Amino acid sequence: MSPIKTTRVGAILQVTLDRPKANAIDLATSRVMGDVFAGFRDDPDLRVAIVTGAGDKFFCPGWDLKAAADGDAVDGDYGVGGFGGLQELRGMNKPVIAAVNGIACGGGLELALSADMILAADHATFALPEIRSGTVADAASVKLPKRIPYHIAMELLLTGRWFDAEEAKGWGLVNEIVPGEKLMDRAWDLARLLASGPPLVYAAIKEIVRDAEDAKFQDAMNRITKRQLATVDRLYSSEDQVEGARAFAEKRDPVWKGR
Template structure:
C-alpha cells in the first residue's frame, strides 16, 4: 500500500504531495503522516523551504474524509503533531511554506492552504468553506480567514459556503499569484529556490514576530523585539549571518548565508 504523503527533496527544498485517490481527502492516518513530515522538515537544518500540493489536476484537498468518518474515523480523534493537516498547529514552524493549489481546495483543505505563508493557484483552482451545509463550523478558517481577506467576503464564505474561482480569490488577496495549471509546480519551485537562497535566520525571525505580534499592541511587540525577548530575534542579532549581511553590502557582493 503506497503512502498518502509523498516527498521530493532537492537541495534545501522539500516538496510534499498529498496523494489519496480519488480526492486527496485527509483521514486520521494521513493527518498524522503530514504532521510527521512537516515536523521533520522543521527540524532538518539542511531544509529551508517546503511546498505542499495535491496529486493530480482536479483536487488540492477537500479536507476531512467524510467516507473515513462514516467508516469509523473519529472527527475528534488524534490528528497528530501539528493538528489537522499537520501544519496549522505545528509549533515553531519558522521556515517558509508554499501552498501550490492545483485544483479544488475546500474545507480543511482550505485551512491547510491558509497555514502556508504563500499561496500559488492554478487558473482552474476553486475555494470554499462548505462546512455550513454539513451543520458544522470551519473552526480554523473562522479564526484565520477574516484576518486575511475583507471581513465581509470571509463571512459570506463562512455563512453560505459559496465558491470562489482563482480570479476572485486573487482579487481579494486570497492567493499571491495565478498560474497556468501546467506551469504551477515550476513556478512554485522557482519561488522555493529563491527563498532557499535567502537568509534562514531572518525568515525565522519574521515568522516568529508575525505570530507573536498578531494580538499585541504595536509598542509591546516592538519592545519584545528590541529587548531580544523572541528566541529567533536573539539568535539572529548575534549571528554570523547578521554580520555577513553588512559585510556583503559594503563589499558590493552577494551574501553567503550559513544559517548560523
C-alpha cells in the same frame, strides 16, 4: 502505500498529498503529514517546503467524510501539527508555499491558509462548505476574517459558496494565478528564490508575525528590541548578521550559513 509523497532537492522539500480519489485527509493521513512537516521544521539542511496535491483536479477537499462515517472522530488524534500537519505545528519558522492545483475546499482551503504564500492554478476553485454538512470550518473561522474583509469572510463561511482563483486573488487570498501546467515550475522557482535567502531572518520574521498577531504595536516592538524572541536573539548574535553587513559594504552577494 503512503498517502504522502516527498521530493527533496537541495534545501527544498515538496510534500504531495496523494490519496485517491480526491486527496481527502483522514486521521492517519493527518498524522503522517504532521510527522513530515515536523521533520522539515527540524532538519537544518531544509529551508523551504512546497505543499500540493497529486493530479490536476484536487488540491485537497479537506476532511474525509467517508472515513468519518466509518468511525474517524472529528475531534480525534490529528497528530503533532493538528489537521493536515501544518496549521497547529509549533515553531514552524521556515517558509511554506502552497501550490493549489485544483479544488481546495473545507480543510483543504484551511491547509492552504496555513502556508506563507499561495500559488493557484488558473482552474483552482475554493469553498468552505462545512456548513452544509452540519459542522464548522474552525481554522478558517479564526483565520479568514483576519486575511480578507470581514463581510466577505463571513459570507464565505455562512454560505459555503464556491469562488474561483480570480476572486481569491482579488481578495488577496492567493499571491499569484499560474496556468495549471506551469504551477509546479513556478512553485519551485519561488522556492529556489527563498532557499537562497537568509534562513535566520525568515525564522525571525515568522516568529515576530505570530507573536505580534494579537499584541499592541509597542508591546511587540519592545519584545523585539529587548531580544525576548528566541529567533530574534539568535539572529542578532549570528554570523549571518555580520555577513549581511559585510557583503553590502563589499558590494557582493552574501553567503548565508544559517548560523
